[in-house]
Structures are given as C-alpha cells and as structure tokens.
Amino acid sequence: MLKFVTICCLLGWAGWAVGQEIPPYIKQCRRSDPGLTDCLKEALQHLRPYLSSGIPEIKLPSVEPFVMDQLSLQLTGGPQGYRINLKNMEVFGASNFTVRSIKLADGSKPFETRLTIPRLTIHAKYTSSGVLIIIPASGSGDFDAVFEGVTADVKGLVSTNEKPTGMHLRVEKLDLNLSIKKPRLSVSKIFNNNRILTEATNLFLKENGHEVLRALQPQLQKKLSSEFTGIANQLLDNVPIHFFIVD
Numbered sequence: 001m002l003k004f005v006t007i008c009c010l011l012g013w014a015g016w017a018v019g020q021e022i023p024p025y026i027k028q029c030r031r032s033d034p035g036l037t038d039c040l041k042e043a044l045q046h047l048r049p050y051l052s053s054g055i056p057e058i059k060l061p062s063v064e065p066f067v068m069d070q071l072s073l074q075l076t077g078g079p080q081g082y083r084i085n086l087k088n089m090e091v092f093g094a095s096n097f098t099v100r101s102i103k104l105a106d107g108s109k110p111f112e113t114r115l116t117i118p119r120l121t122i123h124a125k126y127t128s129s130g131v132l133i134i135i136p137a138s139g140s141g142d143f144d145a146v147f148e149g150v151t152a153d154v155k156g157l158v159s160t161n162e163k164p165t166g167m168h169l170r171v172e173k174l175d176l177n178l179s180i181k182k183p184r185l186s187v188s189k190i191f192n193n194n195r196i197l198t199e200a201t202n203l204f205l206k207e208n209g210h211e212v213l214r215a216l217q218p219q220l221q222k223k224l225s226s227e228f229t230g231i232a233n234q235l236l237d238n239v240p241i242h243f244f245i246v247d
Helices: 002-019 036-053 195-207 209-238
Strands: 068-075 082-091 100-105 111-129 139-163 168-189
Touching: 036 100, 068 209, 139 209, 168 195, 168 209, 195 209
Parallel strands: none
Antiparallel strands: 068 082, 082 111, 100 111, 111 139, 139 168
16 A cells, blocks of 8 residues: 555656746756756856846846945055945846856865856945045045956855755855956046046046955955855745756
8 A cells, every 4th residue: 555655656746747847947958968068058048038137936036237235445544544335236237147167066066167247337326435645535426337358257065955846956155256357447426526536536446446346356256146146046946956957
C-alpha cells in the first residue's frame, strides 16, 4: 500500500512538473548541452527587457531606474573638509548589460560573471558642507553623474532549498567590483544658484573625477551588491531550478 501511494505521489508530481509552463522571461538550458555556458549567458541576456520593465507576477520591480537611498563622501581632509551627501539616488542603464563571461559555482567556490554596461547615469539630491578650494561650500541642489565604459565583475555564493514547486537557488553572498573608464560628475541648482560656487564645484568635480569616484566606489558597490542580491532572490524564490536548467 505504501509503495502504491509513493508511486502515485511521484506520478502526480511528474505530471505537475511536465504541465508547468515556463515563464516568458526564462530561457531554459539543458545540463547536457556542451554549450551550457553560452546558453546561460544567453539566458541572462534574455532577462534584460524584463528587468527593465519589471515582472509584476513575481513582484519584481523595474530596475529602470534603480533606486538607492543615500551615500556620504568626505572628499578633502581637515576639520573643514569638503563633504557631500547624496540622497534619493536614481541609477539608469543597469539593465543594458552584456554578459561577457560566466563561470558556474563549483562546490564551495563562487559563481563568477563579468558584465559590461556602456553607460550608467545617476541623478541624486545633493547636500554639501565644508570648504572647497578655499571657498565655503555648504549648500544643496542636484547631482548628476555619467559613468561610461562600465565593467562589473560579480562573484557570489548560492545555496539550495526545497519548496513545493521544486528545488530553488538562493544567493547568500554577492560581491561586486566596478571598473569605470570615464566618469563625468556635475552639480546644479546649488548655493541659491550662485554662479561662482557652482562653477568652482563643477571645476573640482571635473578635474578630480577619478578621485571622487574612488571615494564613492566602495559604498556604491556595497549598496549595488545588496540591491542586486534582493533582485536575484526575488526571481529565484519564484522560479525553481528546473525552469532554468533541465536534465
């Protein structure tokens, strides 16, 4: 009797699995495919328009724009050092990536992938304090950044957990390293539209763009890693492994 019940359960599960419809945002790969790595790269590329528009059925919001809360930077030293705070940050262009390489996780080793993005644009509200080029530069306004030639190297650790829908992956840790060829930073509508202070600030940002980027990058990478982990897990929590890779 127990054997009969077990067989019925297995047959029922098999029928349910076969009857499941692959969502349109998933490109399925076969584990036996000698070109599995290329297929997985194509599967990530296939996700791009869905990441851009969002996937309401799994409550995955659009990443255009990608929203972050705030970053704080100390750009010059000393008690009157120039400090800026960025709030209500909107990042555009994150979904326009190209997958250059991918390496699957192997045991305790992380998965690795390299993405390139032609341009990331950031808009944020800006407040500053301190002295900049011997000029008191406390104020607020708009901050804009354009990062061209972005390379993102991603490493992550995943775990598996079983649900009624099947086995699911979960990203436990994600590390992101950004390389940016050309940063362009600017501010506007600051210091009550004081032209001299605005021009002095923009001159500083233009001449020290890479230095400002180095100060910004650790926090930016950490926040992006956290946000991307949430996005990945929202997808993985709703889509079992056998939708992505079938034997």
